Amino acid sequence: MLRPCIFLSLLLGGNASCSWEWAGVYHAHEGGMLTWTFEKKGTAPQYADPGMAVALRSASAATDAGLTAVKSAAETDLNGTLTTVQSGAVLSLNAAYQLQFDADSWISIFKIPVAAESNFAVFAEHFPSEFKNLMPSVMRNDHGESMSASHTAACDSDEHGHDDHDDHAETSTDRIGEVIAGSLLTALPTLVGIVLLVVACNPTSTSFKTALHFSNSLAAGILLAAAVFLFLPEAQHMLAVGKTEPEAAAAWGSTIVAGWLVGAISHLAGDVVKNKCGAEGSGEQKDDVAVTEAENPPAPAKNMMWVLGIPIFCGDFCCNIADGFVLGTAFRACSASFAWKLVGIIIAHELPQEVADVYTLVFKAGMKWWQATLFNFICGCAAVLGAIIAYYSDISYEAEGTVLCLAGGVFLYVSLTELAPSVTSSKQFSSPLVIAVATVFVFIVGAACIGLILLDHEHCSAGGGHGDTHGDTHGDTHGGH
Numbered sequence: 001m002l003r004p005c006i007f008l009s010l011l012l013g014g015n016a017s018c019s020w021e022w023a024g025v026y027h028a029h030e031g032g033m034l035t036w037t038f039e040k041k042g043t044a045p046q047y048a049d050p051g052m053a054v055a056l057r058s059a060s061a062a063t064d065a066g067l068t069a070v071k072s073a074a075e076t077d078l079n080g081t082l083t084t085v086q087s088g089a090v091l092s093l094n095a096a097y098q099l100q101f102d103a104d105s106w107i108s109i110f111k112i113p114v115a116a117e118s119n120f121a122v123f124a125e126h127f128p129s130e131f132k133n134l135m136p137s138v139m140r141n142d143h144g145e146s147m148s149a150s151h152t153a154a155c156d157s158d159e160h161g162h163d164d165h166d167d168h169a170e171t172s173t174d175r176i177g178e179v180i181a182g183s184l185l186t187a188l189p190t191l192v193g194i195v196l197l198v199v200a201c202n203p204t205s206t207s208f209k210t211a212l213h214f215s216n217s218l219a220a221g222i223l224l225a226a227a228v229f230l231f232l233p234e235a236q237h238m239l240a241v242g243k244t245e246p247e248a249a250a251a252w253g254s255t256i257v258a259g260w261l262v263g264a265i266s267h268l269a270g271d272v273v274k275n276k277c278g279a280e281g282s283g284e285q286k287d288d289v290a291v292t293e294a295e296n297p298p299a300p301a302k303n304m305m306w307v308l309g310i311p312i313f314c315g316d317f318c319c320n321i322a323d324g325f326v327l328g329t330a331f332r333a334c335s336a337s338f339a340w341k342l343v344g345i346i347i348a349h350e351l352p353q354e355v356a357d358v359y360t361l362v363f364k365a366g367m368k369w370w371q372a373t374l375f376n377f378i379c380g381c382a383a384v385l386g387a388i389i390a391y392y393s394d395i396s397y398e399a400e401g402t403v404l405c406l407a408g409g410v411f412l413y414v415s416l417t418e419l420a421p422s423v424t425s426s427k428q429f430s431s432p433l434v435i436a437v438a439t440v441f442v443f444i445v446g447a448a449c450i451g452l453i454l455l456d457h458e459h460c461s462a463g464g465g466h467g468d469t470h471g472d473t474h475g476d477t478h479g480g481h
Helices: 003-011 064-069 071-078 166-171 176-185 189-200 206-239 245-276 288-293 304-333 336-363 369-380 382-392 397-423 432-456
Strands: 022-028 032-039 051-059 083-086 095-100 107-114 118-124 151-154
Touching: 022 064, 051 064, 051 071, 064 071, 064 118, 064 151, 071 095, 071 118, 107 118, 176 304, 176 336, 176 382, 189 336, 189 369, 206 245, 206 336, 206 397, 206 432, 245 304, 245 397, 304 336, 304 369, 304 382, 304 397, 336 369, 336 397, 369 382
Parallel strands: 083 095
Antiparallel strands: 022 118, 022 151, 032 107, 051 095, 051 118
16 A cells, blocks of 8 residues: 555655655553664674664654654754764653664664653654564564554655665555455355355254354354453553543543444334334344244235345445444554454354344345345445445544444444343243253353453554554554553
8 A cells, every 4th residue: 555655755755855764653552661673684694774863752643643743853853963872772752863783783772761651753764674684573662562653654865875675665565455355254144144044954943043042142252252352442442542531431431332322223223214114014023133033934025025125234234334444443453363353253243143134034025045145245245345444544543442442332232232132032942941051151152262362462553554564664563562
């Protein structure tokens, strides 16, 4: 993706003469001492230069605007008197230095003290990749976790005359392929549902109802755990930046409630549309996710195809585009591992939902199986549209946290309001006690699977998703936690 590289380069200096070659802005989640490393490279290892001029500035935000705001001050610093420091020195913000690398060592190390939830910008005479060899990242926090620049810029002035500008090539690529692939995968349940429904089993059989019951229970556990273990803590972390504790709590709590309301209003809107269209037997129509209680349906009236079909398709389209928006935000702001885990979570909760939708479309709305499959898949692909829009949207760190928080609220609604009623009832089965115990077990398994993700969980970082492969500029997106 050329936008971050070219646009920021023009914005922060274009082809004019610069006192710096590379700039990046970082966000530090926790206070402490950061480690900035420079390594020798090549078959006969040596530093790209014996030293490097650098200016460090405090920034108001880890955004394009935050980086732009301190550019002028950094250039003034670099054109002034530089403080010469040796490897091992502690660098202060709002100062400029001439770093001297340790010629007798394969690595030179400098320290940068930072406050919790602070932002700082680096304006350097060289690209980070010129000094990156064995270490996976040039910047690390005091836990040893990699940090990546949230936003970067390059001065393309020819006066520097360096050939090792791999960062240009790296930052011109992005993860849009992963975004499209991941969002397309979330549409697969629309196809799996029809296979299970039409090919694998009789949808009115007890075995089908039992399987769907347990699928709902598994999905409820996954969604609830995803909300409380991943989305809501991550959103709280992101929404707290730059706020007092009461302000952060208010923003976090109100956004969760808003997410739950989004789910509730969507459900109510669907019911209103169905009633408005004159859907017959609406009292017999169960929630889409609670098909386990459905009886053998009578032959649907011909006019029921679109009366029931249109609300389902519209609701699915909106839900899928919202899923895509969350997914695109995750690929943009979080690590690749976090985003791909989210793909699995979305698939897990979409599968029973899509099976239920197909049941309604085929056996209550009277659609042919291929019609239901085609329209359902088209609606599922709305996730691709939402993901692309979110990935390329230049939104703030706070807005990214808001999206994750809204998603957590919606997941709470689906798991506790939509799915819970169907999974907490076992009286419709011949062995209710056995089914009840098994249902709780399956729910726990679903929640535990998400809980295990916390073993290697990484915090999202503002703007960190644009290029998990971007070398030093956008690598492992801990962002300082």
